[in-house]
Amino acid sequence: GQQLNQSPQSMFIQEGEDVSMNCTSSSIFNTWLWYKQDPGEGPVLLIALYKAGELTSNGRLTAQFGITRKDSFLNISASIPSDVGIYFCAGQLHTGFQKLVFGTGTRLLVSP
Amino acid sequence: DAGVIQSPRHEVTEMGQEVTLRCKPISGHNSLFWYRQTMMRGLELLIYFNNNVPIDDSGMPEDRFSAKMPNASFSTLKIQPSEPRDSAVYFCASKNGAGYQPQHFGDGTRLSIL
Numbered sequence: 001g002q003q004l005n006q007s008p009q010s011m012f013i014q015e016g017e018d019v020s021m022n023c024t025s026s027s028i029f030n031t032w033l034w035y036k037q038d039p040g041e042g043p044v045l046l047i048a049l050y051k052a053g054e055l056t057s058n059g060r061l062t063a064q065f066g067i068t069r070k071d072s073f074l075n076i077s078a079s080i081p082s083d084v085g086i087y088f089c090a091g092q093l094h095t096g097f098q099k100l101v102f103g104t105g106t107r108l109l110v111s112p
Numbered sequence: 113d114a115g116v117i118q119s120p121r122h123e124v125t126e127m128g129q130e131v132t133l134r135c136k137p138i139s140g141h142n143s144l145f146w147y148r149q150t151m152m153r154g155l156e157l158l159i160y161f162n163n164n165v166p167i168d169d170s171g172m173p174e175d176r177f178s179a180k181m182p183n184a185s186f187s188t189l190k191i192q193p194s195e196p197r198d199s200a201v202y203f204c205a206s207k208n209g210a211g212y213q214p215q216h217f218g219d220g221t222r223l224s225i226l
Contacts, residue, residue, distance in 0.1 A: 003154055030212065031212050031214075033214050035217075040219070040222075041219050041220070042116070042203050042205075042217035042218050042219045042220050043155075043203075043217045044217070045214050045215075045216060048214050050212065088155070092212065092214070094212055098143075098207075098212060099157065099160070099168075100157070100215060102154060102155045104154060105154065
């Protein structure tokens with residue numbers, strides 16, 4: 001099935017560093033979502049973006065909906081060990097049954 | 113609030129056996145999705161229900177897979193007969209169909225077919 005291009009594939013950083021990851025698509029989406037998946041658990045919604053150009057924060061997380069509607073990025077500031085996990089972007093259309101198309105994931109490791 | 117509840121969390125069974133995975137969506141959500149996650153293919157949508165009716169099952173891999181939603185609070189995904197290549201983590205997600213609400217995921221069932 002279709003997947004979005006997400007980069008980087010993995011990151012290994014020191015605690016306290018900022019992190020940036022992005023997602024690009026050849027198609028336009030009406031909504032961009034960012035999920036985090038911890039080992040052995042399901043994806044948990046972090047941020048939802050509904051408008052092109054929108055910039056939204058959730059604590060140390062900030063995400064933006066690209067102006068072309070074909071991309072989105074997620075920033076994590078001052079990373080901490082519990083930020084470890086896999087981060088997925090997902091694009092959602094507002095037609096049909098609003099199917100989600102997921103990115104390939106970014107695996108984040110944080111060293112204390 | 114209770115999230116999406118899946119059972120069992122882990123299932124190990126032998127090839128050829130029937131496997132039934134269960135899902136209880138978030139109360140009030142009228143859309144339900146079954147996904148399969150593997151390292152090779154990531155998250156794949158298997159089937160989508162709206163108001164208990166299957167709308168799109170084009171992601172169901174083959175006839176060995178079937179899904180039902182007898183009421184608004186329960187869905188099953190069945191594999192019969194199971195094969196080793198069915199080993200994966202299976203997720204159920206639900207959403208409120210009104211507006212453009214995001215999907216919320218359960219913690220999944222890790223299935224191993226020996």
